[in-house]
Amino acid sequence: MTELQQGLVVSHLGKGIAVEVGEQTMLCQTLRKLDTVVVGDQVLLSLSGPEQGRIEQILPRRSVLQRPSRGDQVRPVAANLDTIFVVFAAEPECDFLLLDQYLAICENCNIGAALVFNKVDIPCNGSILEELKIYEALGYRLHRVSAKQQSGLDELKQVLRDQTAMFAGQSGVGKSSLTNALIPDRTLRTNSVSATTRHGRHTTTAATLYHLPAGGDLIDSPGVAIFGLAGLSEAQLAWGYREFQPYIGQCKFNDCRHAGDKDCAVRAAVESGSISATRYQRYLKLREKMPPANRS
Template identity: 45%
Template sequence: PYAHANLIDRYLVAAEASDIEPILLLNKTDILDDEAQAHLEPMLARYQKLGYRIIRASTKSLSGLEELHATLDQKVSVFVGQSGVGKSSLVNVLLPGVDIKTLPLSEQTNKGVHTTTTAKLFHLPNGGQLIDSPGIREFGLWHMDTATLLEGFVEFRPYLGYCKFSDCSHEHEPACALLKALEDGHIDPARMHSFQNIKASLDDFTTHN
């Protein structure tokens, strides 16, 4: 399935709010074509610049799996992502004998077919636990307030509290510290757009509930 930055940003915000170290795992690197590479590389570079760690892996070529093993050892970790990104395939390679059912992508939509319907906990041989979660296509943050959302965008943190107005929406107000940082190139436009998209969804949820 296509990688969506807004969905990734939602995962990252949730992880930051829960004090969980997020790691971006790019799976199925063996099947990436030039078009996919052109889409992914600028996105990954953006997250690397923010300090997020990225692991590239393939269950076919086995590249990156040694690094992934070392990362998971002695920790409690969870795989989250869209259906079809290969979470269960990774578990099958990391834990031979588990044999989680997997299915190919839907030919009609190029999206994953749900095979994992409940979260499953596995114990790793060298210590630690791994949770394989069901594939998801939407990830809501409706429980989150705006202050927590802002903190979840790590590059925003140096500018929080410096807007002229305490109730600044960071959309059009004069002397907005975030908009000034955006103008000066300290905040990536794609990340600002993602923040505004998530904030709008929270505002809409609050209005209708």
């Protein structure tokens, strides 16, 4: 029996998958019976030719990020992420509803979450700063940076060491500028993977894993600006609000929706000021955005 080698999936190239095995990058195909292989997966592969292989097995994932697919389906986009860094800025205007959506998904996917406030060189609305204090009080780490002025990046590099991370956020907040600042030779590296695997041009929407110069891995996924509520149930959405968690078990009814329900401990905590009213209002909005099948 052929001995299987372990590798790390670093990119999708057309119909092939680029897998790093030690210092070598190989172009691989997958067994049809396998689930979707995604960037960040650790896999076992067999050799099928020079610098070519076949993925035989996906090793257990410690986390997986999904996004909505056709119909009510979801599909994985990245695996084994430790932290998603939600990037936002004063311009374009900060979408706190989207930010809460990202955080709720992280809370339910065994993925850590942190905030990156980019473009700190631009004057900022005081209400944004007040809202950010709420997230910091909840334990979300906030990094203030300017990719343009290269400020705050050294601290961010240190945090990114020894973990696999991804940037997420609305369009225009500077995710690409931030990635380019952290990986100055990104285009060169991308072209190198394509050349090594002899598979022509790398597609711009493909997720790619980069090893950061200061340590750690960054999965860059241009096509994942918004990954939706990704199949969360109503109960999972509520759990995704970190400050709700101590109160959920105190509600009178096990299936409490934390909306107009009688004797809801979450709503009582909002009324007493223990839970932010603005975060709670955004929870209600996200709940309304969920497909009816996901709501009780």
